[in-house]
Amino acid sequence: MSTVATPARPTASRQASGGMNVKLVNRIVIYGLLALFALFYLMPLFVMLVTSFKTMDEIQNGNMLSLPKAPTFDPWLKAWGETCVGLTCAGIKGYFWNSIKMVVPAVIISTLLGALNGYVLTKWRFRGATLVFGLMLFACFIPFQSVLLPMATILGSVGRFGVTLQNSIGTSLGLGNSTVNLVFVHVVYGIGFTTLFFRNYYEAFPTELVKAAQVDGASFFQIFRRIMLPNSMPIFVVTVIYQFTNIWNDFLFASAYAGTGDSMPMTVALNNVVNTSTGVVEYNVNMAAAMIAALPTLLVYVLAGRYFVRGLMAGAVKG
């Protein structure tokens, strides 16, 4: 085992000559397994997709897994621009912006805080750092239902303070604004996770690099910017994916703190389309609406995924 540290020996054994075939079989097995699991994950999407292109008649009378006989794009158009969210029937297109202006700041703030916290907790350890981390970690487990009311009370008081400010100095500083409230709530209940992700990623990051930079006179933030950040791409991807998804899909806080018309986020709108208690349920429109509502998240997955490359650590060590 200690051989790991020794530099590469050029004479190290090559694969046996029969290795070519074994390798091919290996590749086939790997691709086969990956494809198989892809099928498992795609199954419900398939159901949703075919349903979204069917007419209601076909949904009610046909098989759920069959392809649409007469594909129609109407459900998508309806979900986008016509379906009713409460009493307003203008589709779900208008709710993207409400969600985006809440999600983007919340994700950026919570992710950066998480990265900084993780950096402090691993590379600038102080007495009690582990306890602090443990406490922040355990915070992940608080059930959101039990913070709903006390948080509402606090946000309400803050909002009244905002009104007072408004009347006295002319600006409420955003206090009491429901989008600002949601950003705050999501940052509060997100930093536990973001800190966890970064702390555990940086845990495996060679401390020696940081020490060396310190010796060279680099400051706290310089080290963070020049050494940690460039090597954190994969965990940034994971954290952003996690935060973006959770905040985008949050319903509980969104409905309780921002259900009022103008700031209603996408999830609340989608829920109002889908979760109807009466009337013929338009499954095709619902499925289309769900997919439209998920587009930004999917986009993040694909775009962020590009940065999922292997870290540059090896290079950093030598440079």
Added chain:
Amino acid sequence: MSTVATSQIKLTPEHARPRASVRSRLQDALPKLVLAPSFAITIVFVYGFILWTIYLSFTNSKTFPSYVISGSRAYQRLWGWTFDTDPPSSWYTSITNMGIFGFLYILICLALGLFLAILLDQKIRGEGVLRPIYLYPMALSFIVTGVAWKWFLDPGLGLEQTLHQWGWTSFHFDWIKNKDFVIYTVVIAGVWQASGFIMAMFLAGLRGIDGEIMKAAQIDGATTFQLYRRIVIPLLRPIFLSAFIVLAHLAIKSYDLVVALTSGGPGGSAWLPSNFMYEYTFKRNEMAVGSASAVIMLMTIVAIIVPYLYSELREKPR
């Protein structure tokens, strides 16, 4: 295992400790200052609210919070329900389901996530396509994917009916309608939703591992299996911790999953503690009981997580 750490130390030249100066003293305080706001809001908005919940559990709060202490009746009721096994009380159903669901969900997600991440890390062509395919279930709101799963698992609409149409008439799969098996369908849908993200976490971990170490071991003649078992997986330990925490929290908070997929299951047989808590706090206007159940949930988590955290986090000799 410790060899990896030594190897890294050897890569860096040994330097003497920098001398204390004003600047370095500032630098000493800076990390704590950076951490302080996050820690402070956690203390107030998490631990403060936990105390609030504990307080409420000893009151007679019904529709709204009441601040008059009235004893431990809520806990007594929960304690009584814990032993109501025939017919099972909703609380008993919730906690036993939590055991089944939590165990299977976490275990399968971890295993599947790691497995897929390792497969995907074999320089796969089309990784860019496969990754989002495994991940996308996270993106979709379960209020809709729940409907798709519900159809798929419904014997009259989904898999069973389709296979019957294809001629396999003896096929039988009605777990979602069966009070004893419905919780397993929740596991299936839950794994489908979360395992892709766990895969991404492990993949990030794998990508963070110094390629040199892997190369060195390979050149040394370690088989792929040995390489992963002896070197890679131990290096992923911190990721396991992250993944475990994420999964455990998802498991404990799985509320939508049960409601969208099963509407609570036949006779409430798919309930999880979060359903119980929501029902009692908001629907049944028994806030004290809801709070008490939240406290018990948190205490159970403490009992399970704290030893694990302790073993993971205690300062290891470097």
Added chain:
Amino acid sequence: MLRKLLIGTALASGLAFTAHAEDVKEVQMLHWWTSGGEAAALNVLKGDLAKEGYAWKDVPVAGGGGDAAMTALKAMVAAGNYPTASQMLGYTVLDYAAAGVMGDLTETAKKEGWDKSVPAALQKFSVYEGKWVAAPVNVHSVNWLWINKAVMDKIGGAEPKTFDDFIALLDKAKAAGVIPLALGGQNWQEATMFDSVVLSTGGPEFYKKAFNDLDDASLKSDTMKKSFDNLAKLVTYVDPNFSGRDWNLATAMVIKGDALVQVMGDWAKGEFHAANKTPGTDFLCYRFPGTDGSVIYNSDMFGMFNVPDDRKAAQVALATATLSKSFQSAFNVVKGSVPARTDVPDTDFDACGKKGIADLKAANDGGTLFGSLAQGYGAPPAVANAYKDVVSKFVHGQIKTSDEAVTELVKAIDDAK
């Protein structure tokens, strides 16, 4: 970017406050009627208010038959941001009134004569300590049978007058190869059906004692045990896949002719209408056998909150419009329910609606108008949900015998009281 955002939102909220001095011509309305017919019906109200110059600020939160909306309402009240009004059910109105957050519409009520026109049973929930705090929108009734006429003709059935008739009818359907009873296996649906079974088995007096007064002796009685036996009998006529089914899918089974009958509240009529079916020719509405002359009701109410003075005029306008005869008629024709006041002409209603209006009037006069326990009008939510638990566990086999069911019911209700 963030700073810009913060400043932008601050400006926006600043604008909102400048208009504070005079009356706010706006109603803020929390509700969960987000779909098809109900949303259309509510739009009538929005239009009525617009004519008087009031804007409608919609706060729709769908899901769980109002659960999600009630959670949001609780958070709004905790934050001190009361909506002008919120859709509410039964005991919830009284809870909020007891917490002192409801407004007072007594003056308007006097002027509009609500005391006389709204049935006393509804006033129990819309009036708190002598003050009007809510405007009832409709009266639903749950003891109905909804039957597919084509199937009924095929099997040669006639209106069942007694529970035994009903069983005989179901047997006929079974023999003809049709699913006799369409049921959705969710606890509230099962309990809603059980409400009717208890009224049918024990009669009006018994229902009132057991499910409105929560009288211990009645809950423990053999009649209750017999009711559970009758429920068990009904459940044998259900198809094997009923568990977890949504109520409107069960209604769809009747509409399509896959099933003969559904026991459901009159909101099911909305589904028949949406499928362009006519009462009498395509479907039949009968009272649950053995419950003719009695009505088990629930009602949607608009709870009126204690809003600041500058919003009170809008609130009064909303309440007045809600209980106006024209809206009551227009709304309830669409919703399938009957008006919440007894003096609304039934001209626009279909045959089932006319019967519903007549039945409500008769039940109101005869004292046989009872709150549905399953729908939260018989007892507070803690008890109502404990009741649903027991019924559902009995239907799905966790509770095995009717003896055990009675014991569990008494225990659960005692525990929740």
